[in-house]
Amino acid sequence: CHNFQNYNSRRMLFHVRGGHGGTIFVEDGKAKKMNMKSDSVLSSTVYPTWHPQRNWVVFSTNQTGQAFHLKDKQKIEVIDYGSDLVFYDADAHTLTNIFKTTEELETFPCWTPDGKKIFYCSAHVPWFENKDTKQRMDMVTAIYDSIRYNLMSVSFDEQTRTFGQPVVEMDCAAMGKSASVPRVSPDGRYVLFTLADF
Numbered sequence: 001c002h003n004f005q006n007y008n009s010r011r012m013l014f015h016v017r018g019g020h021g022g023t024i025f026v027e028d029g030k031a032k033k034m035n036m037k038s039d040s041v042l043s044s045t046v047y048p049t050w051h052p053q054r055n056w057v058v059f060s061t062n063q064t065g066q067a068f069h070l071k072d073k074q075k076i077e078v079i080d081y082g083s084d085l086v087f088y089d090a091d092a093h094t095l096t097n098i099f100k101t102t103e104e105l106e107t108f109p110c111w112t113p114d115g116k117k118i119f120y121c122s123a124h125v126p127w128f129e130n131k132d133t134k135q136r137m138d139m140v141t142a143i144y145d146s147i148r149y150n151l152m153s154v155s156f157d158e159q160t161r162t163f164g165q166p167v168v169e170m171d172c173a174a175m176g177k178s179a180s181v182p183r184v185s186p187d188g189r190y191v192l193f194t195l196a197d198f
Contacts (some may be wrong), residue, residue, distance in 0.1 A: 003057075005050035013048055013057065027055075027091060038095050040085045045095075049109045049118070054158070055070070056091040058098065058109040058118055063133065067141045078143050081090070081136040083107045085120060087161070098154070098163050102136075103129040105149070110182045116156055119182040119191055120150035122166065124173070145198045148173040151182060 002014035013025045022033040023045060034046040036059070039098050045059035063082035068075065083105045085098040098118075101104050105123040112119065124146060140147075150172050155164035172179045172195060182193040 003048040003050060006052045011050065011055070013050075015046075019151045028177075036088070041086050041095060042082050042098060042100070045086065045088070046083075047108055049111050049113055050112055052115045054115065056161075057088045058111065059086050059088060060084070060109060060120075061086050062107060063136075065137060065140065067144065075174070077144050079130075079140050079147075080105050080107060081140040082133065083176065085109055085118070087163075089161075097193075102131065103127075105147070107149070108181050110184055112184050113186055113188045117153050117157060118156060118163070119151065119153050119184060120168065121180070121182065121193075122145050123149040123181050126192045148176070148178040148198055150181060151179040151193055179186060 002158070003012065005011040013023055015021070015023050023036045024035055025032050025077050037043070042061045043063050044061065047060040048063045050056050050057050054083050061084050062080050065079050067077040067080060069077060082102070084100050085106045086095055087098050103124060103126050104124055108120055109118050126145060127139060131139070150168050151170040153167045153169050166179040170179065177195050177196070178198050180194045180196065181189050184191050
């Protein structure tokens with residue numbers, strides 16, 4: 001995954017997978033590889049979104065697996081069995097949790113153009129409560145088609161660098177649908193996202 005700050009090539013990042021992988025931050029043509037793993041976060045960082053002006057990035061951190069269908073027109077499912085949101089200060093090189101939950105799967109963050117809010121997607125998976133990683137991995141292939149993500153938002157205070165309480169912007173699960181990959185229009189008036197069955 002790769003992401004530019006405010007559609008400008010001055011600051012960008014991308015992930016390199018594999019044994020010598022990491023997250024590459026590029027600023028003014030200079031690249032620096034960072035290890036985005038930490039004992040306090042779920043896993044390495046995945047889906048990024050830059051703050052529109054500041055050198056801050058919100059990432060999802062996902063534990064992801066794949067399931068392959070033998071008799072279905074859909075051949076593969078990519079499934080999270082854990083995901084949270086984290087805040088990275090690229091100047092101070094600090095990574096902190098925004099949400100750290102087991103039964104909520106938060107992913108696909110996206111800043112608003114004014115930097116005062118994050119849109120993201122979240123699925124409530126009560127079956128994951130009190131389950132360890134192995135148990136969640138084992139059960140996710142049986143429940144993948146019942147996991148549905150709502151369109152969510154959370155406010156951000158730039159002065160204190162704190163996040164507010166989650167707000168359901170659109171209850172897609174109540175419609176029997178699932179939201180993914182929100183993007184906010186440059187004027188901040190509209191949110192575009194994908195709506196699927198699960």
